[in-house]
Amino acid sequence: MTIRQLPDILINQIAAGEVVERPASVVKELVENALDAGASRVDIDLEEGGVRLIRIRDNGGGIGADQLALAVSRHATSKIASLDDLEGVATLGFRGEALPSIASVSRFALSSRHADNEHGHVLEVDGGRVGEVMPKSHPQGTTVEVRDLFFNTPARRKFLRAERTELGHIEEWLRQLALARPDVELRVTHNGKPSRRWKGEGSLLDGAALSDTRINETLGEEFGRNALRVDHAAAGLRLHGWIAQPAYNRASTDQQYLFVNGRAVRDRSVAHAVKQAYSDVLFHGRHPAYVLFLELDPRRVDVNVHPAKHEVRFRDARLIHDFVYRTLHEALAGTRAGTAAGVGT
Numbered sequence: 001m002t003i004r005q006l007p008d009i010l011i012n013q014i015a016a017g018e019v020v021e022r023p024a025s026v027v028k029e030l031v032e033n034a035l036d037a038g039a040s041r042v043d044i045d046l047e048e049g050g051v052r053l054i055r056i057r058d059n060g061g062g063i064g065a066d067q068l069a070l071a072v073s074r075h076a077t078s079k080i081a082s083l084d085d086l087e088g089v090a091t092l093g094f095r096g097e098a099l100p101s102i103a104s105v106s107r108f109a110l111s112s113r114h115a116d117n118e119h120g121h122v123l124e125v126d127g128g129r130v131g132e133v134m135p136k137s138h139p140q141g142t143t144v145e146v147r148d149l150f151f152n153t154p155a156r157r158k159f160l161r162a163e164r165t166e167l168g169h170i171e172e173w174l175r176q177l178a179l180a181r182p183d184v185e186l187r188v189t190h191n192g193k194p195s196r197r198w199k200g201e202g203s204l205l206d207g208a209a210l211s212d213t214r215i216n217e218t219l220g221e222e223f224g225r226n227a228l229r230v231d232h233a234a235a236g237l238r239l240h241g242w243i244a245q246p247a248y249n250r251a252s253t254d255q256q257y258l259f260v261n262g263r264a265v266r267d268r269s270v271a272h273a274v275k276q277a278y279s280d281v282l283f284h285g286r287h288p289a290y291v292l293f294l295e296l297d298p299r300r301v302d303v304n305v306h307p308a309k310h311e312v313r314f315r316d317a318r319l320i321h322d323f324v325y326r327t328l329h330e331a332l333a334g335t336r337a338g339t340a341a342g343v344g345t
């Protein structure tokens, strides 16, 4: 038996197995990078469900020419520098592995111009083989192009589904994003045609939370008409957003959106608390619809649970469960007088 150190490209391809499941995961990682860079507008161009091309352009801070090579190397990040930073991480990214992973399983190009630079530059990576940084005109901000995803990993490529299915996964993720960041303008094209557009609405810092317009555009007007506004804070926790009146309920959990400090996550304990709050106003087998934002000190939640960051771990899970339950139980009090007759699908 011989133990060998694996080459970097292979290490990145192994990591890609966890981070890059399908085109939607690439879109997620790249748009999160744009948001972490402070972009107020993100353009997303897709071809063939993202399998042929994913191009994400942002107007964020950009990357300096001397940093491009670092950006595509593994465990290189500008977002944390210490364990202390990790424990209080407020950015969407922090692992420094999305770009090298994606670049190892695609034909990849990173073009950017940093606010301090006069000219832009581009760095191409072909299936993990990193090229030279070259000058290229680019407005301030960054463009990442990902072509032919999994072209060099046939086993992964085989798991890609029909164009429509992959596009559906991307759109589902974009809906989450549109709900989480109403302040950002998003434009999407597919096969050269405009497919979705969300206008940016004010600033998150002004407390300009999700507008009725964006709720209606994203979840449908029927949800909007049946939604109750929730906003409650206690014990350093804040829960706000919209929950549907029981009369509007679903056959599945397809309209359940939870954001923890702005990150879309799935959490069984919170989902359970919501379900319990609805238990006496919903028919058995029906599911509530909601868009909820939970905010708390980042030190009370561990986001470093899984490479794809879909899950979090709360330090005081029980407290949070009870807080969510009580807030929603209270919010639904007015609906208990009525019946649980159903609209919706």
Ligand code: ADP
Binding pocket: 029, 033, 034, 037, 058, 060, 061, 062, 063, 071, 072, 076, 077, 078, 079, 092, 093, 094, 095, 096, 097, 098, 099, 100, 141, 142
């Ligand atoms: P992470 O987001 O975990 O830091 P990534 O591999 O996604 O790791 O990105 C590596 C680094 O490249 C980031 O830390 C950031 O400094 C830089 N970067 C990536 N995308 C962008 C972007 N769109 N705008 C500005 N900087 C970016």
Ligand code: MG
Binding pocket: 029, 032, 033, 092, 093, 094, 096, 098, 099
């Ligand atoms: Mg990232």
